[in-house]
Amino acid sequence: MNETIFKAWNFPVEQMFLAAGPCSAESEDQVLETARALAGHGVGFMRAGIWKPRTRPGSFEGVGLKGLAWMDHARSETGLKIGTEVADSSHVEACLEYGLDVLWIGARTSTNPFSVQAIADALKGTDIPVLVKNPMSADIGLWIGAIERLANAGLTKLGAIHRGFSSSLEMRYRNAPNWKLPIELKRRMPEIPMICDPSHICGKAHLISTIAQEAMDLLFDGLMVEVHPDPPNALSDAEQQLTPDQFFSMIDGLDLPREESESTVFMDRMSELREGVDELDSRLLELLGQRMNIVREMGLLKTKQNVSTLQPHRWQEIIEDRVRKGGDLNLSGDFVLQLMQSIHEEAIRQQEVDRLRGAD
Numbered sequence: 492m493n494e495t496i497f498k499a500w501n502f503p504v505e506q507m508f509l510a511a512g513p514c515s516a517e518s519e520d521q522v523l524e525t526a527r528a529l530a531g532h533g534v535g536f537m538r539a540g541i542w543k544p545r546t547r548p549g550s551f552e553g554v555g556l557k558g559l560a561w562m563d564h565a566r567s568e569t570g571l572k573i574g575t576e577v578a579d580s581s582h583v584e585a586c587l588e589y590g591l592d593v594l595w596i597g598a599r600t601s602t603n604p605f606s607v608q609a610i611a612d613a614l615k616g617t618d619i620p621v622l623v624k625n626p627m628s629a630d631i632g633l634w635i636g637a638i639e640r641l642a643n644a645g646l647t648k649l650g651a652i653h654r655g656f657s658s659s660l661e662m663r664y665r666n667a668p669n670w671k672l673p674i675e676l677k678r679r680m681p682e683i684p685m686i687c688d689p690s691h692i693c694g695k696a697h698l699i700s701t702i703a704q705e706a707m708d709l710l711f712d713g714l715m716v717e718v719h720p721d722p723p724n725a726l727s728d729a730e731q732q733l734t735p736d737q738f739f740s741m742i743d744g745l746d747l748p749r750e751e752s753e754s755t756v757f758m759d760r761m762s763e764l765r766e767g768v769d770e771l772d773s774r775l776l777e778l779l780g781q782r783m784n785i786v787r788e789m790g791l792l793k794t795k796q797n798v799s800t801l802q803p804h805r806w807q808e809i810i811e812d813r814v815r816k817g818g819d820l821n822l823s824g825d826f827v828l829q830l831m832q833s834i835h836e837e838a839i840r841q842q843e844v845d846r847l848r849g850a851d
């Protein structure tokens with residue numbers, strides 16, 4: 492975890508960077524009560540949604556501009572920094588007028604390059620920190636593109652928030668964590684701090700600590716958590732909000748791993764194990780290359796016989812057999828299925844290339 496960036500942006504950081512606050516600002520009392528409970532514990536900024544993008548009309552859509560005045564009041568009383576979600580240029584203008592300390596772009600907005608560009612244009616000439624939530628769908632290009640649009644507008648204090656991805660397959664969480672995407676974003680843009688929003692991933696308060704711990708284990712740079720003084724009566728996202736007490740005890744319960752250790756025993760054993768992994772990865776790749784060569788030969792035979800590339804029965808048998816064998820080796824069915832699908836996709840791609848070459 493690297494909190495130095497947030498310190499450089501002038502946000503308070505104790506053990507880790509923390510953003511906390513209600514899903515939505517609901518009343519001046521609620522905003523002040525939350526701010527009082529959060530102040531003085533190293534929270535980087537208090538969050539509260541003012542304009543709420545709801546999936547369907549008719550639910551609570553936020554209090555609008557007056558919420559900014561409440562947050563401003565909470566900031567002057569407690570010294571907490573404040574941030575909210577912006578979805579269009581009028582939101583940006585209002586937030587700049589109130590001197591908000593940080594803005595974020597929500598998942599529904601980062602999905603739309605037109606909206607992101609309009610926000611970037613409205614922010615030109617400022618250097619307010621902006622955090623970009625991942626888009627709704629697991630599309631890393633859109634996420635990176637949104638960050639690039641802001642960078643191209645001259646903003647330098649940019650961060651990313653991982654809030655999970657909508658998925659018809661996910662049962663346990665409201666939004667599938669799909670950790671490989673934030674990890675890949677971090678690999679491609681190492682200078683962008685990555686915050687996890689376990690509240691929107693989980694959708695349920697009791698799951699939040701597990702996802703928060705996982706984010707710490709993956710060296711995320713901080714957390715954004717929904718905290719409300721009276722979660723059951725919250726006007727939005729009631730099931731996933733923690734009380735301030737629950738929030739602080741959840742944070743206290745987290746283990747904060749380091750990236751490296753000075754222990755030579757540990758380092759020696761780790762480098763032995765890493766060599767083992769490197770060796771196995773090379774063998775895996777060689778085997779995959781060999782498998783691909785066989786499949787290509789099969790492809791050429793199929794072309795000669797005018798037989799289709801996809802053989803649904805054979806494919807069904809392979810999947811069932813490999814998932815079963817994987818199960819014996821303690822590999823989850825989902826993992827084996829995804830692995831086989833990727834291998835199959837590459838095999839079909841290579842067969843198609845050969846087929847086109849043959850047609851030349």
Ligand code: PEP
Pocket residue numbers: 514540544576596597598599624654691
């Ligand atoms: C929120 O932070 O309250 C919010 C609406 O989140 P998301 O954009 O991740 O759905």
Ligand code: MN
Pocket residue numbers: 514515717727728
């Ligand atoms: Mn919310």
